[in-house]
Amino acid sequence: MTPLPQTASVDVYVNEVAGLNTQFDIFRFMKRLTEAYRSRAFMVLNLPSATARDLQSNTVITNWPAELLSAYDHEALLTNSPVVRRLRASTIPFFNDLSIGKFERSDGKSGIVSALFERFRMMRCAYFPTHDASGMRGAVLFCGDREPFAAEEMLELHYISTHIYDRLAEIRALDNRVVDALTDREIDCLNWTAAGKTSVEIAEILGLSEHTVNHYLNRATKKLDTVNRTQAVAKALRIGLIK
Incomplete structure (x- = not known):
């Protein structure tokens, strides 16, 4: 700019x-x-x-x-x-x-x-x-x-x-709608990703398959209008979706 x-x-x-x-x-x-x-x-x-x-x-x-x-x-x-x-x-x-x-x-x-x-x-x-x-x-x-x-x-x-x-x-209104759109599991996966866990580790923690964890993270990334899980985590932190 x-x-x-x-x-x-x-x-x-x-x-x-x-x-x-x-x-x-x-x-x-x-x-x-x-x-x-x-x-x-x-x-x-x-x-x-x-x-x-x-x-x-x-x-x-x-x-x-x-x-x-x-x-x-x-x-x-x-x-x-x-x-x-x-x-x-x-x-x-x-x-x-x-x-x-x-x-x-x-x-x-x-x-x-x-x-x-x-x-x-x-x-x-x-x-x-x-x-x-x-x-x-x-x-x-x-x-x-x-x-x-x-x-x-x-x-x-x-x-x-x-x-x-x-x-x-x-x-802020758009961010609030995003918060409402994400499921509990998608938020859980974002939280654990923010904590530095891999998909394999998150799958073990939540009792899910690695494929399912990746599916949740991909959906969360799309809903947050970001291009990858790193950006998704950053935006989720910014809007207070995860801490």
Whole structure:
């Protein structure tokens, strides 16, 4: 995939999003989009409930530094977050510069937030509220240390973000249908394959013939829309079918 030029038509981005088939595809696209708009990091999240305690469990995909995410949740910064509060109350995109302190916290942790994001050069963030066809609400974030986005850039990214969140919902729905389609035996065979067992060993463990095990694995590979059992195992792990 070639880098995405910032000057490309928004339709170019949206058409590419429509052709992405996995969360990993969208992750790679988002990294390139983030770079094209001169930001440092992105996040796609489901809007946390009022009682949610951590950000990581509400994150769909992100390239935020793991240390930043861990520290954010360790300090319980999601609770009383004025940014999340605004996302719950409005569907209008907005830009926040932590160095200005526009959104003050009621818990006295504004300094902690500023120091944490300044450390990773992510003081300026653009937020784009989104939702999918089922009504699930979320947001797409772009953070870094560039100047505030121009109005045109905010409009472009809002439109693209809507398509990204919707496509992720479609991919999750497809993955869920795959989970429903696989039989218990097919999942068993995938689990043992993931554990490093050969077809002969799986046959002995499950009390089946080697031919039957291969049949189950071939069917699982086809249902998961993959080309071999290695890819089938990788996809099954990604969508939570096996652990």
